[in-house]
Amino acid sequence: MLQATGVAALGLAAYGVTGCEDEDERGETGDGELAEERGGELAEEQTLRIFSNEPTEIGPGATPGAANSFTRAFLFNGLYVYDKDLKVVPGDAEGFPESSSDGLRHRIKLRSGLKWSDGRGYGAEDYVFSVRDVQLVEIANLSDFFIKGVEEFVSGETDDPGVLGVRALDDETLEIETTIPAPFLPAYLAGSYAWWPIPRHKWEQYGPEWSLQDDRVSNGPYVLDTWAHNQHMVFVRNPEYQGPAANLDRVEATIFADMFGPAPLAAFEAGELDLAIAAPDDIERVLANSDEFNSTIVGSLIDLNCIVLNTNKPPLDDVRVRQALYLAIDREAIDTNIWKGVNQPIYKFINGEQPGADPDARPFPGDGPEKARELLSEAGYPGGDGFPKLEYISYGGGYEVVAQAIQQMWREELGIDIRIQALDAAAWVAAVVEVDPDADWGDLADAFPNQIFLDPVVLLGPLFDGGGRDYHHHWQYPPGLKERKDRALAVTGDERHRELLEIDLAIAREMPLIPYDRLRELLARKPYIVGGHQSNGYAWQQARYYQILKH
Amino acid sequence: MILRLLIRRFLEAIPVLFVIYSVTFLLFQLTPGSPFQAEGRQAIPPRALEKIEEHYGLDNPWYEQYARYGWNALRGDFGPSYYQPGRDTAEIIGDALPITLQLAALAFALAFVFGLSLGVLSAVKQNTALDYFVTATAIAGISVPSYVMASFLVAILAVGVSLGGTTIGGQLLPTGGWDGLLSTRVIIPVIALASYPTGELARFTRASMLEVINQDYVRTARAKGLRETAVVRRHILRNALIPVITVAGFEASFLIAGSFFVEAITNVPGMGRVAVTALVQRDHPLIMATVLLFAVVVLVVNLLVDVLYLFLDPRIRYR
Numbered sequence: 052m053l054q055a056t057g058v059a060a061l062g063l064a065a066y067g068v069t070g071c072e073d074e075d076e077r078g079e080t081g082d083g084e085l086a087e088e089r090g091g092e093l094a095e096e097q098t099l100r101i102f103s104n105e106p107t108e109i110g111p112g113a114t115p116g117a118a119n120s121f122t123r124a125f126l127f128n129g130l131y132v133y134d135k136d137l138k139v140v141p142g143d144a145e146g147f148p149e150s151s152s153d154g155l156r157h158r159i160k161l162r163s164g165l166k167w168s169d170g171r172g173y174g175a176e177d178y179v180f181s182v183r184d185v186q187l188v189e190i191a192n193l194s195d196f197f198i199k200g201v202e203e204f205v206s207g208e209t210d211d212p213g214v215l216g217v218r219a220l221d222d223e224t225l226e227i228e229t230t231i232p233a234p235f236l237p238a239y240l241a242g243s244y245a246w247w248p249i250p251r252h253k254w255e256q257y258g259p260e261w262s263l264q265d266d267r268v269s270n271g272p273y274v275l276d277t278w279a280h281n282q283h284m285v286f287v288r289n290p291e292y293q294g295p296a297a298n299l300d301r302v303e304a305t306i307f308a309d310m311f312g313p314a315p316l317a318a319f320e321a322g323e324l325d326l327a328i329a330a331p332d333d334i335e336r337v338l339a340n341s342d343e344f345n346s347t348i349v350g351s352l353i354d355l356n357c358i359v360l361n362t363n364k365p366p367l368d369d370v371r372v373r374q375a376l377y378l379a380i381d382r383e384a385i386d387t388n389i390w391k392g393v394n395q396p397i398y399k400f401i402n403g404e405q406p407g408a409d410p411d412a413r414p415f416p417g418d419g420p421e422k423a424r425e426l427l428s429e430a431g432y433p434g435g436d437g438f439p440k441l442e443y444i445s446y447g448g449g450y451e452v453v454a455q456a457i458q459q460m461w462r463e464e465l466g467i468d469i470r471i472q473a474l475d476a477a478a479w480v481a482a483v484v485e486v487d488p489d490a491d492w493g494d495l496a497d498a499f500p501n502q503i504f505l506d507p508v509v510l511l512g513p514l515f516d517g518g519g520r521d522y523h524h525h526w527q528y529p530p531g532l533k534e535r536k537d538r539a540l541a542v543t544g545d546e547r548h549r550e551l552l553e554i555d556l557a558i559a560r561e562m563p564l565i566p567y568d569r570l571r572e573l574l575a576r577k578p579y580i581v582g583g584h585q586s587n588g589y590a591w592q593q594a595r596y597y598q599i600l601k602h
Numbered sequence: 603m604i605l606r607l608l609i610r611r612f613l614e615a616i617p618v619l620f621v622i623y624s625v626t627f628l629l630f631q632l633t634p635g636s637p638f639q640a641e642g643r644q645a646i647p648p649r650a651l652e653k654i655e656e657h658y659g660l661d662n663p664w665y666e667q668y669a670r671y672g673w674n675a676l677r678g679d680f681g682p683s684y685y686q687p688g689r690d691t692a693e694i695i696g697d698a699l700p701i702t703l704q705l706a707a708l709a710f711a712l713a714f715v716f717g718l719s720l721g722v723l724s725a726v727k728q729n730t731a732l733d734y735f736v737t738a739t740a741i742a743g744i745s746v747p748s749y750v751m752a753s754f755l756v757a758i759l760a761v762g763v764s765l766g767g768t769t770i771g772g773q774l775l776p777t778g779g780w781d782g783l784l785s786t787r788v789i790i791p792v793i794a795l796a797s798y799p800t801g802e803l804a805r806f807t808r809a810s811m812l813e814v815i816n817q818d819y820v821r822t823a824r825a826k827g828l829r830e831t832a833v834v835r836r837h838i839l840r841n842a843l844i845p846v847i848t849v850a851g852f853e854a855s856f857l858i859a860g861s862f863f864v865e866a867i868t869n870v871p872g873m874g875r876v877a878v879t880a881l882v883q884r885d886h887p888l889i890m891a892t893v894l895l896f897a898v899v900v901l902v903v904n905l906l907v908d909v910l911y912l913f914l915d916p917r918i919r920y921r
Contacts, residue, residue, distance in 0.1 A: 105879070107685045205649065263688035280689070280697060281871035282780060305779065308866045308875045309882075313753075318777045318869070320761040477635025477884060484645040485636075521645065 091579065091600030096300065099580070099597055100325045102315035103304040105281050110262040111186065111247035120244075124592045125286050125302060126269040128294045129247040130159055130178070130225070131237045135583055135596035137404060137505070139237045142294045143248070143270070147237055154232025154541060161223045166291040167250050167268040175219035177251050183215045185254065186245040195243065196513050199228040232541035235506035242504030272297030272595055281306055297595040298582065316575065325580050325599075329573040331449060334391040337573055344575040348393055350403055353510065354570040356394070356453070359483070359498035359522040362563055366438065367494060371430040373562035378415060378423035379464040380457055382567050389452050394568040399559040400500070401507045402569055407551025414559040420464040427465055435466025444482050444496035447473040454497070469495065488523045498522045498564055507551055508540050515558060526563030577602075604909060611905045615898075622897050623672060623890070630886050631664055637684055637884035658684065671890070680891040684883070691887045694876060695895065702865070702872035704783045706857035709795035714850060717800040721807025721846075725815065726834065736804060743801025749863035752794035756867065759790060778868030791868040795861060799853035806849045810842040817841075844915055851907035859896040
């Protein structure tokens with residue numbers, strides 16, 4: 052009854068939802084609950100009021116940024132998307148890829164009749180154009196390393212985008228080539244917006260600024276109806292959309308100078324918004340009144356806070372020193388006192404919903420500061436005597452406070468000292484990430500490994516391979532571990548999970564990076580908003596599935 | 603004489619603006635890191651960054667950038683924004699400036715009318731309960747920063763405050779935003795912006811009035827039998843206004859150039875918010891344009907004040 056009511060109320064029948072694996076999902080809220088079980092009826096008007104910054108671009112392959120992420124998740128659709136339960140489901144694709152026996156070539160059949168919001172059709176050739184000729188060449192980076200040709204392109208070996216392993220076999224069939232077996236390919240395609248298509252006819256008409264024109268088009272569940280710069284945006288349904296159900300009729304986004312500042316929460320409390328993220332200064336108040344705010348902690352897919360160590364420089368070239376630094380950090384104290392319980396302490400690299408994650412597994416189970424002092428003494432620095440003063444490059448803001456806390460912990464537990472240099476974002480990137488890998492960039496620095504899809508292939512790949520791509524730790528795999536890691540990434544099923552866990556622990560024991568917590572945020576949500584999975588990084592893909600109860 | 607003043611001020615403004623331009627440009631060059639890496643914790647891939655910097659001419663030598671940008675700025679062309687592609691800096695400012703000017707004008711009008719009135723009343727009723735009340739209120743207005751006032755008003759009037767289980771206030775006004783000058787959305791930002799200048803103008807007017815009240819010519823006017831309102835209006839106020847005009851001018855330029863925090867808190871899409879966002883994002887063209895714009899505003903307002911002096915005080919002559 053509810054499903055029929057839901058469909059009628061939301062008018063989904065008109066949208067040709069051909070990709071939904073299970074039609075029953077359309078009437079459901081997130082976490083498997085039905086709206087009626089929450090004690091409410093669906094509101095006649097399914098309008099969601101959210102917050103945003105001014106987007107800098109609204110095309111799929113836009114530069115990183117929260118506002119850019121959420122607008123393209125509303126406006127565009129990829130081959131695969133995350134559904135309300137954070138499972139990967141076909142978007143523009145019809146079913147899942149067929150892979151060759153060696154796991155390196157993957158054929159994806161597209162749905163028939165795909166159209167942009169202006170009615171213009173598109174297919175596999177458009178995908179190839181978008182990815183190969185426009186987007187991947189612009190943003191090919193760490194997360195794309197396993198796509199054939201990307202490494203050569205990124206390293207500058209070639210300027211020919213034709214080397215990229217993507218082609219159209221016919222108008223409805225795409226073939227993607229990878230350098231390693233890629234069972235995680237659908238997850239990657241769901242999270243990598245570079246693989247979401249752009250309208251070729253608009254690109255050819257306007258070039259890179261096509262998405263900023265008034266006659267922009269979309270292939271996602273919504274179109275951008277109104278954009279008053281720095282004021283608000285309004286999204287309405289795209290009549291040509293085909294894909295997993297989107298429940299909302301309309302989304303109104305108020306644009307703030309800082310979407311993670313205090314103003315959106317104030318607007319939420321005043322009843323002007325349906326969702327808001329609590330700014331750091333408001334976290335305690337929101338947590339203390341969690342009923343009033345209906346707040347939940349939302350976790351990013353993979354967004355880690357770590358410390359990168361320059362293992363080329365003594366004493367960090369000694370694994371016992373690195374382990375001692377790791378063991379002397381009280382992660383619970385950092386989370387409780389600095390992040391107010393919102394972030395999640397972590398002890399290794401694979402966490403959350405990823406294959407290989409085990410929240411109870413530790414590289415050094417049962418060990419703490421006592422063991423840290425022992426290791427430091429074995430390394431030749433009993434009580435910190437003779438230990439040099441290390442330089443720590445901090446990202447600044449809240450991370451400078453974390454660095455100061457860690458400085459205090461190391462001083463008290465190990466008797467060593469560090470000097471903190473806090474930089475703003477651009478300066479930190481220049482000092483830590485963009486620096487010449489062979490240059491002496493320093494001793495320690497904040498590091499934020501992140502991955503755009505739910506598989507550790509990047510965390511266990513370029514993050515550690517070859518001395519570190521973005522974070523130059525210079526650590527090399529001990530004999531046999533890299534081969535074991537590459538094999539584990541290629542298998543599927545439970546064996547993959549077990550193998551990845553072991554490899555994660557093995558790398559964590561070497562400590563080229565010290566993980567300490569996972570970025571999360573506190574989301575306040577009006578009680579009449581139901582549905583959507585509690586993830587942050589792709590919250591706006593989840594927002595498609597929100598429903599509004601009568602209130 | 604006014605023409606001479608205008609010409610002189612224009613000529614004086616040139617080196618001032620040149621120095622401001624040069625210092626700002628130098629700061630851009632000296633600040634480490636690319637302006638395009640200012641957001642988020644993930645670096646833009648090198649090839650993408652190269653293309654972006656090439657697009658904006660940042661791959662040219664610094665002196666070429668300095669000359670080209672300066673020449674374009676002279677013609678009012680500050681180029682495209684780094685963070686709002688497809689939008690020129692002039693377009694962004696063109697959207698934001700009228701909003702700030704409207705807010706500032708309304709706040710200034712309120713501050714001028716109330717500040718002057720309260721100051722006059724306070725001076726005329728010196729050492730009475732009214733005087734003490736006005737003085738205390740003025741000090742409160744001066745002591746509370748505008749962003750604190752804005753936060754306070756939002757909390758009380760828009761959000762509501764919980765006291766012993768009861769919510770006081772809340773949902774009486776919107777938290778902010780912009781729907782034009784006649785919308786209820788302007789009430790909180792205008793009051794927050796006006797509170798400081800109101801207090802300051804009230805205090806200055808009172809002090810200036812008291813200084814003039816004791817002058818011989820005022821005693822003479824009273825001795826001649828003039829009504830008190832005529833004495834205040836014709837003899838006291840006009841002379842007392844001269845220093846007040848200086849302060850009012852400063853407040854006016856501050857209202858335009860200093861609305862940063864109030865606009866951020868009340869989410870008004872004006873110049874203050876544009877400037878704050880530009881600074882955080884390191885949007886160089888927008889930063890340069892706002893810095894120069896604010897400098898011009900201050901120069902123009904100071905000029906207007908000086909011109910006004912000529913009418914208010916015939917003794918003043920500019921050489």
